[in-house]
Amino acid sequence: AQMLREVASKTNDIAGDGTTTATVLAQAIVREGHKAVAAGMNPMDLKRGIDKAVAAVVEELKKNTKKITTPAETAQVGTISANGESEIGQMISEAMQKVGSEGVITVEEAKHFQTELDVVEGMQFDRGYISPYFVTNTEKMTADLENPYILIHEKKLSSLQPMLPLLEAVVQSGRPLLIIAEDVDGEALATLVVNKLRGGLKIAAVKAPGFGDRRKAMLEDIAILTGGQVISEDLGIKLETVTLPMLGTAKKVRIDKENTTIVDGAGKSDDIKGRCKQIRAQIEETTSDYDREKLQERLAKL
Known part of the structure; x- marks a missing residue:
């Protein structure tokens, strides 16, 4: 149970979604892995086989991916992530349109009953x-x-x-x-x-x-x-x-x-672009999820 929690948590940290899929896949791999080891398979050979299978599946998934290009598609994905709340999905789409791919979108608890979208310039x-x-x-x-x-x-x-x-x-x-x-x-x-x-x-x-x-x-x-x-x-x-x-x-x-x-x-525009490039390099290099989040916030502010 602890391992499945870690799988779901890590998936959420990296992708922001897909925890259910990750949990189902992990459970299936553990179940079939136990069967294989019980039947006499070498655990290291099993691990190498899983790694090869993962690489092959990821490559195939990349071929089948569809890049989101329209606000309607963004709203559709947002609605699914919001457990079917179309109003929230639409608001996520509007926010993405306004701040771009490197902008920061934060969710805060309102002091009233309305859901609002507030765009901060600068x-x-x-x-x-x-x-x-x-x-x-x-x-x-x-x-x-x-x-x-x-x-x-x-x-x-x-x-x-x-x-x-x-x-x-x-x-x-x-x-x-x-x-x-x-x-x-x-x-x-x-x-x-x-x-x-x-x-x-x-x-x-x-x-x-x-x-x-x-x-x-x-x-x-x-x-x-x-x-x-x-x-x-x-x-x-x-x-x-x-x-x-x-x-x-x-x-x-x-x-x-x-x-x-x-x-x-x-x-100067060139200085700002240079700073952004430097921060992007740090995002690629860091192994800390917290540091990555803070670096992405700094990048968006610039």
Whole structure:
């Protein structure tokens, strides 16, 4: 029973479907295998025979596969996977059309009884504003920044003293500033909030997404998407030396309590394509299902 559970679980992780078929096949292989071994067959010869049979069957299945090309076919597959719920199948088809083959589709429990499809443009990560005082739209409780500079800082910001020259340059430019850092607290946060409330600085701050090495990689993704640099002492860049051209930019940034969305970053197309190619290579190489899922999410965001 434990082995059949593992078969079904692994099939679901790799293919996302087909658990019933995998369970039936596994049960048949075990039953017939036991018979063969009981009749005197060498188990290693049996294993080699199974491997050859698998290769032959897979090759034949590939010849008979039909590539899905229309929304109706996608809806049909989605309906079957949703246990016959045609409404869900249709919604899956619409989502696939809108985000493409490398987009990310997530399913979340609604706070009401309607099933909705929400398409998010740009790069979104699950970190909201550090303080509600950064909100610009009190009705929707969002911080909306038009054509902002984006400071991408790897460490925590507890004091603004090292970046005062940069803040002065941002104020003179008349453009908003988004700070993405490990955290912003203490004197730094208090000073930013006071300046925002006084109207001297259009600013918002969010915590960097992810943890550890994944955080570093995601900050680099954001930097490439927005045409900026990750400010990190490991790379020999100190906050005191940062100038406006080292900051990222985007057409728009929207921040709510839980998420930050960067729309139309100013990164170079070739740099973004190169980063995508690098992530695809990592997806091919990794043996961890969790790492593969996180890499695919990063790829979709880019």
